[in-house]
Amino acid sequence: MNLSEPLKQRIEALVRSDRVVLFMKGSRRFPQCGFSGAVVQILDEVIETYTTVNVLEDPEIREGVKAYASWPTIPQVYIDGEFVGGADIVREMRESGELAQKLGGAKGGEPKALTLTLSEAAKRAVVEAAKDADPGELLRFEVSPRFEYGLFFGPRAPGDVEVDAGGITVLVDAASARRADGVRVDFVEGPEGAGFKIDNPNEPPRVRQLSVRKLKEMLDAGESFELVDVRTERERAIAWIEQAKLLDQAELERLSALPRDTAIVFHCHHGGRSRSAAEAFVGRGFSRVYNLEGGIDAWAVVIDPSVARY
Structure with missing residues (x-):
């Protein structure tokens, strides 16, 4: 170039x-x-x-x-x-x-004081899990740059930040410290079993899945949002949701100029392509981005049987 x-x-x-x-x-x-x-x-x-x-x-x-x-x-x-x-x-x-x-040396001074909270249920789960940990191992918490979480027992490492989470010591590696501050860890029971639930105020917006039933409710209630079809013109000629707009270049430019808190729902045939489009808009700074689960095919099956399936 x-x-x-x-x-x-x-x-x-x-x-x-x-x-x-x-x-x-x-x-x-x-x-x-x-x-x-x-x-x-x-x-x-x-x-x-x-x-x-x-x-x-x-x-x-x-x-x-x-x-x-x-x-x-x-x-x-x-x-x-x-x-x-x-x-x-x-x-x-x-x-x-x-x-x-x-760069003039690594970050100096005392490690940043962090706040990390364990619910009573999480504490009980940690105490139970600690029975299987090796001697000297403590609870470690990691947050990757993509906000993927690790909660496990392990030894101390250089640069660790030590946090007192209500009587339980938690070690946070230096790279995770900024992303871990303010995290709350709970332990919950659900239909798929029990597990830790992490609430992180530092986590950026993510694509949210939206069911076709919920989309129908939003449309019927007259809620304000953008409904965007990311399929090809050929596919749209076969089947369409009336309120959806095709994502061509003009529509892309129009959406990109909207306030970043605009609600946008993306759909495609089955939900794969629309998820990629939704993730791209999250990357542009949009905070209320949805992907229609099952795409227009699920819409035809569950909501409107007059919509053609292909």
């Missing part, structure tokens, strides 16, 4: 907007690829603040930054305006200590 002067200036402005700048897929709170998430986790261990640029929101920047650095992949890390490398190089720099040295 030939880098035009205006695009080069845009990239340079981004590169110099902060001491550490990460061009990535997704955001610091919600990485949208494993390599971007790995770099976020490494940087979180070393520094408190840095700037991220979501290349998924700007195809021109996504391709342009590759030409700018002569580096074919994303993510890319810049420190003091200098290109450092991608995920593998940053990982190697972390392991050798070079990254901490380049």
